[in-house]
Amino acid sequence: DAGITQSPRHKVTETGTPVTLRCHQTENHRYMYWYRQDPGHGLRLIHYSYGVKDTDKGEVSDGYSVSRSKTEDFLLTLESATSSQTSVYFCATKDSSGNTIYFGEGSWLTVV
Amino acid sequence: DQQVKQNSPSLSVQEGRISILNCDYTNSMFDYFLWYKKYPAEGPTFLISISSIKDKNEDGRFTVFLNKSAKHLSLHIVPSQPGDSAVYFCAAKVNTGNQFYFGTGTSLTVIP
Numbered sequence: 001d002a003g004i005t006q007s008p009r010h011k012v013t014e015t016g017t018p019v020t021l022r023c024h025q026t027e028n029h030r031y032m033y034w035y036r037q038d039p040g041h042g043l044r045l046i047h048y049s050y051g052v053k054d055t056d057k058g059e060v061s062d063g064y065s066v067s068r069s070k071t072e073d074f075l076l077t078l079e080s081a082t083s084s085q086t087s088v089y090f091c092a093t094k095d096s097s098g099n100t101i102y103f104g105e106g107s108w109l110t111v112v
Numbered sequence: 113d114q115q116v117k118q119n120s121p122s123l124s125v126q127e128g129r130i131s132i133l134n135c136d137y138t139n140s141m142f143d144y145f146l147w148y149k150k151y152p153a154e155g156p157t158f159l160i161s162i163s164s165i166k167d168k169n170e171d172g173r174f175t176v177f178l179n180k181s182a183k184h185l186s187l188h189i190v191p192s193q194p195g196d197s198a199v200y201f202c203a204a205k206v207n208t209g210n211q212f213y214f215g216t217g218t219s220l221t222v223i224p
Contacts, residue, residue: 004155031210042118042201042216043156050210058211090155094210099144101212103155 003027004104006091012110019078021107023091031094032074033101034058034066036087043090049074081111115139116204118215126223131189133218135202138183142204146212147176147187150199159200160187163207192222 003026013019023032033048035058045058047066055066063085065077078085088108092101117136125131135145143164148156162169162176162185169176175188189196199217 033212035214040216043203043214045211045213048211092212099205099207100146100158100161102158103148105155106153 004091004093004102006089006104006107008107009105010108012112013081015082015111016080019081019109019111021076021089021091021109023074023076023104025072025074025091025093027093027095028071029093030071030096031101032068033092033094034064034074034076035090035092035103036060037090037106038087046076046089078109081109083111085109086111114216115142116202116213116215118200118202118218120218121216122219122221124221124223125192127194128191131187131192131196131220131222133187133189133200133202133220135185135187135215136183137185137204137213139204139206139213140183141206142213143207144205145176145178145185146203146205147174148201148203148214149196150201150217156201189220192220194222194224196220197222 005024007022034046035043044060049055049068067075091104094101146161147159149159150156178185199219201217202215203212
């Protein structure tokens with residue numbers, strides 16, 4: 001358990017509006033990740049961060065941006081939400097030496 | 113292109129019997145493998161892992177087997193309990209890397 005808090009936990013938004021999901025961790029882990037979970041696709045990596053201001057794209061990064069200005073916070077932004085971005089979003093963290101990632105409880109996003 | 117595959121979307125077993133969940137991977141560079149368990153409306157939780165230097169790792173009722181030549185791993189749960197009913201994800205990574213690749217998940221139902 002890496003003390004991960006995601007907010008908001010549930011959100012309904014309209015197509016075309018910007019949305020930001022926040023991930024906050026208390027374990028000082030270096031690595032942070034954003035995944036989305038969809039039926040038939042499992043968990044797919046959107047973006048990840050390997051340090052403050054250091055981020056990289058994952059498998060499904062189109063339409064998403066991220067920022068990490070502090071070790072403890074990793075933000076995921078949908079600049080202009082689309083219905084295909086309706087999903088459950090999970091944040092995860094990992095320390096520098098470990099081989100295990102730990103997940104937050106998820107953020108349910110519905111784009112109507 | 114899914115590098116980690118779980119070809120059985122669902123599995124039902126009787127309480128007390130063995131549950132066997134399977135996972136295949138295509139990337140020969142993967143050398144560390146993990147299983148996660150996910151209950152509805154919760155984040156995935158780490159269950160068990162195995163390094164490619166081993167072919168078996170055991171933790172209580174849970175055992176993971178790795179067949180590197182076949183690029184196949186399996187999770188055995190013995191005996192299965194109703195509380196084991198959940199979605200199970202396998203994941204893989206390169207030992208020196210920091211990206212985790214997940215399968216599509218298998219929904220296990222243990223029937224009392």
